[in-house]
Amino acid sequence: MKKISVLLMGLLLPMFAAAQTVKSPDGNVSLTFSLTGNGQPTYEMSYKGKTVCKPSHLGLELAKDKHASKGMEETDLMDGFTETGSKTSTFDETWKPVWGETSTIRNHYNELEVNLNQASSNRNITIRFRVYDYGMGLRYEFPQQESLNYFVIQEEHTQFAMAGDHTAYWIPGDYDTQEYEYNITPLTGIRPIIAANREKYKSNSSTTVFSDTGVQTSLQLKTKDGLYINIHEAACLDYPTMHLNLDEKNLVLESWLTPDAVGRKGFIQTPFNTPWRTVLVSDDARDMLSCKLTLNLNEPCKIEDTSWIHPTKYCGVWWNMIVGTKTWSYTNDLPSVRLGVTDYSKCKPNGTHGATNEEVKCYIDFAAKNGLQEVLVEGWNEGWEDWFGHQKLDVFDFVTPYPDFDIKMLNDYAHSKGVKLMMHHETSSAALNYERHLENAFNLMNKYGYDAVKTGYVGDIIPRGEYHYSQLMNNHYQRVVETAAKHHIMVNAHEATRPTGICRTWPNLVGNESARGTEYEAFGGSVPYHTVMLPFTRLQGGPMDYTPGIFETKLSEWSNNQSYVHSTLCGQLSLYLVMYSPLQMAADLPEHYEKYDDAFQFIRDVACDWDDSKYLEAEPAKYITVARKAKGTNNWFVGGKTDAARTSVVKLDFLDKGKKYDCAIYQDGKNADYEKNPKSYQIIHKTVKKGDVLKIKEARGGGFAISLLAK
Numbered sequence: 001m002k003k004i005s006v007l008l009m010g011l012l013l014p015m016f017a018a019a020q021t022v023k024s025p026d027g028n029v030s031l032t033f034s035l036t037g038n039g040q041p042t043y044e045m046s047y048k049g050k051t052v053c054k055p056s057h058l059g060l061e062l063a064k065d066k067h068a069s070k071g072m073e074e075t076d077l078m079d080g081f082t083e084t085g086s087k088t089s090t091f092d093e094t095w096k097p098v099w100g101e102t103s104t105i106r107n108h109y110n111e112l113e114v115n116l117n118q119a120s121s122n123r124n125i126t127i128r129f130r131v132y133d134y135g136m137g138l139r140y141e142f143p144q145q146e147s148l149n150y151f152v153i154q155e156e157h158t159q160f161a162m163a164g165d166h167t168a169y170w171i172p173g174d175y176d177t178q179e180y181e182y183n184i185t186p187l188t189g190i191r192p193i194i195a196a197n198r199e200k201y202k203s204n205s206s207t208t209v210f211s212d213t214g215v216q217t218s219l220q221l222k223t224k225d226g227l228y229i230n231i232h233e234a235a236c237l238d239y240p241t242m243h244l245n246l247d248e249k250n251l252v253l254e255s256w257l258t259p260d261a262v263g264r265k266g267f268i269q270t271p272f273n274t275p276w277r278t279v280l281v282s283d284d285a286r287d288m289l290s291c292k293l294t295l296n297l298n299e300p301c302k303i304e305d306t307s308w309i310h311p312t313k314y315c316g317v318w319w320n321m322i323v324g325t326k327t328w329s330y331t332n333d334l335p336s337v338r339l340g341v342t343d344y345s346k347c348k349p350n351g352t353h354g355a356t357n358e359e360v361k362c363y364i365d366f367a368a369k370n371g372l373q374e375v376l377v378e379g380w381n382e383g384w385e386d387w388f389g390h391q392k393l394d395v396f397d398f399v400t401p402y403p404d405f406d407i408k409m410l411n412d413y414a415h416s417k418g419v420k421l422m423m424h425h426e427t428s429s430a431a432l433n434y435e436r437h438l439e440n441a442f443n444l445m446n447k448y449g450y451d452a453v454k455t456g457y458v459g460d461i462i463p464r465g466e467y468h469y470s471q472l473m474n475n476h477y478q479r480v481v482e483t484a485a486k487h488h489i490m491v492n493a494h495e496a497t498r499p500t501g502i503c504r505t506w507p508n509l510v511g512n513e514s515a516r517g518t519e520y521e522a523f524g525g526s527v528p529y530h531t532v533m534l535p536f537t538r539l540q541g542g543p544m545d546y547t548p549g550i551f552e553t554k555l556s557e558w559s560n561n562q563s564y565v566h567s568t569l570c571g572q573l574s575l576y577l578v579m580y581s582p583l584q585m586a587a588d589l590p591e592h593y594e595k596y597d598d599a600f601q602f603i604r605d606v607a608c609d610w611d612d613s614k615y616l617e618a619e620p621a622k623y624i625t626v627a628r629k630a631k632g633t634n635n636w637f638v639g640g641k642t643d644a645a646r647t648s649v650v651k652l653d654f655l656d657k658g659k660k661y662d663c664a665i666y667q668d669g670k671n672a673d674y675e676k677n678p679k680s681y682q683i684i685h686k687t688v689k690k691g692d693v694l695k696i697k698e699a700r701g702g703g704f705a706i707s708l709l710a711k
């Protein structure tokens with residue numbers, strides 16, 4: 001028996017590989033790779049000796065070809081691997097983003113590359129790990145080879161085995177939308193919440209919740225022993241968006257890819273690299289917001305001349321339509337529209353159309369007066385009468401304006417005032433139609449001097465059966481960004497897939513929505529902690545066009561809308577710092593800002609591009625305080641946002657030594673409350689210097705904003 005055992009061990013020996021460990025440059029993060037007894041790739045991860053991920057398996061399940069000959073069936077890339085080689089390396093660079101929270105970003109990691117062969121199929125793959133002081137990224141790489149040229153992914157089985165029933169900050173897994181409020185439960189509390197809210201989750205225009213334990217990334221977690229863990233992905237290109245599905249019994253989160261219309265997860269041709277699967281970790285919540293893991297795992301900028309890309313503050317014809325006092329459509333006379341056939345000159349205007357020459361000129365004047373660079377105009381083009389809910393292919397042509405929108409006159413008028421118009425392309429999710437018209441639409445923009453477009457994808461995707469986050473649609477969004485770059489156009493994509501740091505490579509992608517934004521305040525509201533949750537989750541992949549700045553928060557005071565904004569006025573000001581974006585909207589109406597002109601001064605003053613950022617206080621769903629230094633100046637701005645009432649302690653240690661600053665503090669009034677007294681605020685002026693400490697009271701659902709202008 002002993003001889004047989006020795007022989008069996010000898011036969012099994014090639015299946016084992018010595019565990020290999022790579023640590024972060026500072027030694028705090030440790031990642032170990034090994035092969036199990038049956039040759040399945042496995043990793044585990046720790047931070048300062050605490051377990052982040054227990055042994056977690058890696059692999060891909062491939063789709064079976066029902067027409068394959070016997071003996072030629074597809075082989076999964078799950079196990080049966082032996083190691084053919086490995087190497088470690090170190091990389092350290094400092095790069096300059098075109099725009100961002102800081103003027104430079106350090107990309108410093110230790111790397112482990114493991115080369116594997118699956119003997120049964122003679123296929124080779126590489127698994128690459130990059131380990132940073134604040135986390136790690138891993139991806140699968142498939143070199144071109146005769147035995148692995150084309151293949152179809154049935155499912156990716158990347159695991160994240162948790163060491164406990166951590167507190168999770170999550171939204172349900174959904175192939176079509178991220179427009180949810182965040183739930184805060186233990187991991188094992190996910191199922192009951194999804195089960196209880198199935199009908200509620202169908203209320204959006206397009207939703208596909210796929211599992212009772214599925215959640216979306218970026219997933220924020222907090223352990224009982226004080227670790228903050230964030231799971232996401234980076235550089236999702238030519239691949240479906242990843243979700244996570246929970247095995248409740250074993251507390252294992254596993255990747256769950258968005259399928260196409262027939263259930264396949266990805267069509268691959270080698271050579272090919274998957275997106276990075278990322279784990280961010282720290283014992284300080286502020287690191288979740290300041291560390292740039294997602295950006296660092298993307299490729300450098302591919303646009304040679306970026307001089308035309310610029311951070312932008314804008315206003316626009318939008319909030320009136322969201323609230324319901326104006327409409328996108330021009331007339332009520334038409335039961336349906338056929339592009340190129342319908343004659344709008346024979347239609348009676350409905351009197352509620354927002355994108356009229358007169359209205360747009362008012363916004364242009366307001367922008368010019370207050371130093372805003374652009375004016376967004378929605379509802380300017382023919383087709384809005386039957387745009388939604390019909391799965392209509394030829395819904396818009398993106399070039400034909402309504403009769404009351406003089407595109408040449410308005411652009412000439414805007415340019416004469418030093419302002420540009422921002423284009424709006426709502427596709428109604430007819431991606432095929434948009435691609436067909438894309439060049440003509442961008443040529444029109446070039447002709448009239450537009451340099452930015454807000455795209456939209458409301459509704460179910462055409463081609464029919466596809467999802468917003470599928471491989472095909474991710475390729476579509478990327479095609480739009482790259483085509484726009486050729487035309488020197490910046491893109492702000494709404495309802496598209498959540499970003500994964502691609503804005504480093506294509507910095508003309510200046511904004512995305514891909515989350516529950518301000519418009520939901522007109523649809524019933526969002527919980528006050530929503531805006532101190534998004535920076536920990538959605539913003540991990542890139543900036544969001546959240547559209548802040550609503551001053552008249554009780555909508556019933558000026559419309560028939562009975563909803564209200566779940567924030568104080570000063571809480572709205574804080575979002576220009578807390579919700580980082582190079583694209584910031586003054587989203588309320590000009591007449592509302594004129595009523596609170598002293599508070600609007602902060603929006604005039606605040607920058608949207610930065611040389612430095614310091615996160616001073618942070619706790620998921622509770623509060624965030626951040627200080628930012630305006631690009632090319634000595635001026636700083638500070639924003640603090642909270643869920644519950646609290647006192648923020650702002651230590652001005654980040655100011656330059658020896659300088660004095662004119663300090664304006666915009667803070668909640670004594671009895672302010674987002675629900676009972678949202679517009680109560682006070683403005684305090686003083687002179688401050690490095691080392692001073694400010695103690696500022698924040699109301700429930702409130703916040704504050706500070707400008708620090710160097711003397």
